[in-house]
Amino acid sequence: MSAVTDAVPVAAPSSALGQSVHDSLVVAKRNLIRMSRIPEMVIFGLIQPIMFVVLFTYVFGGSMQIGGSTSATDYKNFLMAGIFAQTVTFATASSGAGIADDMHKGLIDRFRSLPMARGAVLTGRTLADLVQTALTLLVLAIVALLVGWRVGSDGGTNAGKVLGAFGLLLLLGYAFTWIGALIGLSVRTPEAATSGGLIWLFPVTFISNAFVDTGNMTPWLRHIAEWNPFSATVQACRVLFANPGQSPSDAWPMVHPVWASLIYSLLIILIFRTLAVRKYRSATA
Amino acid sequence: MPGAIYAEGLVKTFGDVKALDGVDLDVPEGTVLGLLGPNGAGKTTAVRCLTTLLRPDSGKLTVAGLDVLKQPNEVRRSIGLSGQFAAVDEYLTGRENLQMVGQLYQMKARAAKARADELLDQFNLADAADRTAKTYSGGMRRRLDLAAALVVSPPVMFMDEPTTGLDPRNRQMLWEVIKQLVSGGTTLLLTTQYLEEADHLAHDIAVVDHGKVIARGTSDQLKARTGGERVEVVVHERDHIEIASEVLRGFGKGDTTVEEHTRKLTVPVTGGAKLLAEVIRDLDTRGIEIDDIGLRRPTLDDVFLSLTGHLAEEKTEENGADTTPDTKDRKQKKEAAK
Numbered sequence: 337m338s339a340v341t342d343a344v345p346v347a348a349p350s351s352a353l354g355q356s357v358h359d360s361l362v363v364a365k366r367n368l369i370r371m372s373r374i375p376e377m378v379i380f381g382l383i384q385p386i387m388f389v390v391l392f393t394y395v396f397g398g399s400m401q402i403g404g405s406t407s408a409t410d411y412k413n414f415l416m417a418g419i420f421a422q423t424v425t426f427a428t429a430s431s432g433a434g435i436a437d438d439m440h441k442g443l444i445d446r447f448r449s450l451p452m453a454r455g456a457v458l459t460g461r462t463l464a465d466l467v468q469t470a471l472t473l474l475v476l477a478i479v480a481l482l483v484g485w486r487v488g489s490d491g492g493t494n495a496g497k498v499l500g501a502f503g504l505l506l507l508l509g510y511a512f513t514w515i516g517a518l519i520g521l522s523v524r525t526p527e528a529a530t531s532g533g534l535i536w537l538f539p540v541t542f543i544s545n546a547f548v549d550t551g552n553m554t555p556w557l558r559h560i561a562e563w564n565p566f567s568a569t570v571q572a573c574r575v576l577f578a579n580p581g582q583s584p585s586d587a588w589p590m591v592h593p594v595w596a597s598l599i600y601s602l603l604i605i606l607i608f609r610t611l612a613v614r615k616y617r618s619a620t621a
Numbered sequence: 622m623p624g625a626i627y628a629e630g631l632v633k634t635f636g637d638v639k640a641l642d643g644v645d646l647d648v649p650e651g652t653v654l655g656l657l658g659p660n661g662a663g664k665t666t667a668v669r670c671l672t673t674l675l676r677p678d679s680g681k682l683t684v685a686g687l688d689v690l691k692q693p694n695e696v697r698r699s700i701g702l703s704g705q706f707a708a709v710d711e712y713l714t715g716r717e718n719l720q721m722v723g724q725l726y727q728m729k730a731r732a733a734k735a736r737a738d739e740l741l742d743q744f745n746l747a748d749a750a751d752r753t754a755k756t757y758s759g760g761m762r763r764r765l766d767l768a769a770a771l772v773v774s775p776p777v778m779f780m781d782e783p784t785t786g787l788d789p790r791n792r793q794m795l796w797e798v799i800k801q802l803v804s805g806g807t808t809l810l811l812t813t814q815y816l817e818e819a820d821h822l823a824h825d826i827a828v829v830d831h832g833k834v835i836a837r838g839t840s841d842q843l844k845a846r847t848g849g850e851r852v853e854v855v856v857h858e859r860d861h862i863e864i865a866s867e868v869l870r871g872f873g874k875g876d877t878t879v880e881e882h883t884r885k886l887t888v889p890v891t892g893g894a895k896l897l898a899e900v901i902r903d904l905d906t907r908g909i910e911i912d913d914i915g916l917r918r919p920t921l922d923d924v925f926l927s928l929t930g931h932l933a934e935e936k937t938e939e940n941g942a943d944t945t946p947d948t949k950d951r952k953q954k955k956e957a958a959k
Contacts, residue, residue, distance in 0.1 A: 362724045370712040442708035451697040452725045
């Protein structure tokens with residue numbers, strides 16, 4: 337029975353940042369192990385965007401007008417940036433549901449009773465979701481290539497730009513998982529977090545340039561769509577992929593989409609990380 | 622000098638509900654305090670305040686000499702928490718769960734692994750170490766949960782209803798572990814609804830009801846407060862109840878209560894075993910056949926009843942503060958039943 341009483345010294349952490357990184361990675365690893373043990377979650381997460389690729393390409397493709405062109409190939413090349421961006425935002429729901437589940441099962445209480453870095457439970461979760469998002473994007477890009485999507489269809493691009501576009505997509509997805517974290521901490525059940533994490537994403541991703549040319553919208557709606565943070569990333573990807581874009585627009589985020597995408601994503605992280613960590617500190621199961 | 626766990630004037634309200642209404646606790650180092658009370662009494666809220674999970678409205682709290690409100694992180698390094706709301710990750714194996722907790726206590730990966738192996742052995746989980754906790758029985762999960770709380774052998778432990786929902790065999794097993802822990806010098810605060818559990822494990826007991834400590838003392842002291850011993854007799858024939866009642870009146874220090882349908886008579890007495898022998902002789906000489914007779918000391922159930930006017934197990938009015946642990950409780954019971 338000596339094992340119970342043998343004192344194991346608990347060292348004070350050497351630096352706050354070091355501890356924060358260490359703890360976040362420990363929690364991220366835990367969440368990745370979890371995900372690997374529930375592969376059906378990852379698979380379901382893949383089916384939906386693949387379905388969207390196929391449905392939009394073949395059902396809508398023939399009847400869409402993009403920047404004056406009615407070519408189905410143009411629409412296909414226009415569409416993919418939108419679907420990629422929508423897919424990364426859907427990680428919000430899984431991050432929210434995961435955290436709500438941890439609250440529900442009492443794991444958040446366990447973590448909060450440990451001498452660990454305060455933001456680490458949430459950072460670890462969002463990092464694990466980022467890995468999952470990256471995997472989803474990879475599979476989705478392959479499917480997109482299979483149905484005929486091509487980068488550089490509308491001008492020149494290079495590997496750096498294409499990677500940059502995927503970087504912006506991952507950053508957007510990461511930013512949205514912090515919104516999910518806040519939702520997860522605010523609702524009582526994982527089910528509520530899943531639906532609460534998804535519902536608002538439909539207007540956000542549809543009142544945008546993701547699936548249609550905003551040039552065809554009523555002016556006030558077009559205004560909202562073009563200032564929608566989500567649209568900035570979609571537009572940035574189209575520019576970097578050199579895929580056909582929407583009708584020309586004067587809105588600042590549409591003129592400087594890469595900057596707009598970066599600024600929006602970083603702002604979302606800053607705001608929602610602050611709110612979520614504050615909420616975590618007082619979280620009650 | 623305040624004890625290893627100390628609370629003074631602890632108050633916590635949730636909306637209109639006063640979950641804790643000025644609770645004082647003092648647990649000397651190396652002892653066990655049993656916080657005893659029904660659902661919704663405020664036990665869980667008290668533990669949550671002491672373990673830094675919940676900020677009280679007012680009150681002075683120290684754990685291991687550290688101010689809970691001012692040095693929460695230092696407190697977290699010296700405590701272990703287990704019970705109805707501390708939990709394990711069901712998709713991780715037992716080993717992975719313990720390693721993760723070790724690493725989050727800032728142990729090096731190798732040390733955390735070694736410690737996990739040690740605990741798995743000690744809690745009889747070595748065979749199940751590499752299975753996910755999902756496959757564990759209720760008792761195994763509870764042991765893993767307790768092991769997780771012991772990863773760094775904290776000097777102060779909090780256990781919130783550690784055996785709620787466990788079957789008797791698993792309860793017994795957990796009691797043994799707790800006793801060994803305490804014999805090693807750990808200070809423990811234990812909440813329970815089971816009077817038997819407090820009687821068994823705790824040096825001191827604080828009875829909590831509606832957010833207040835309504836009585837405290839050792840198990841014996843509390844029992845003495847309720848009144849001393851009683852003699853209980855079950856006569857064989859219904860016709861003998863009246864004569865038996867007369868006999869008991871002669872020995873008793875109070876009114877004899879009679880339960881007609883069970884033919885049971887109870888009378889408060891002083892004098893212990895010697896008196897019991899006299900009662901038996903007297904009944905025998907009068908030719909009253911008895912099915913059962915005994916000297917009954919008050920249980921903590923009696924204590925609770927006399928202090929609060931209701932039994933501990935009875936559902937008291939719903940307390941908003943404790944509804945969530947309640948639901949969990951039911952869930953755990955369900956899981957344990959699997």
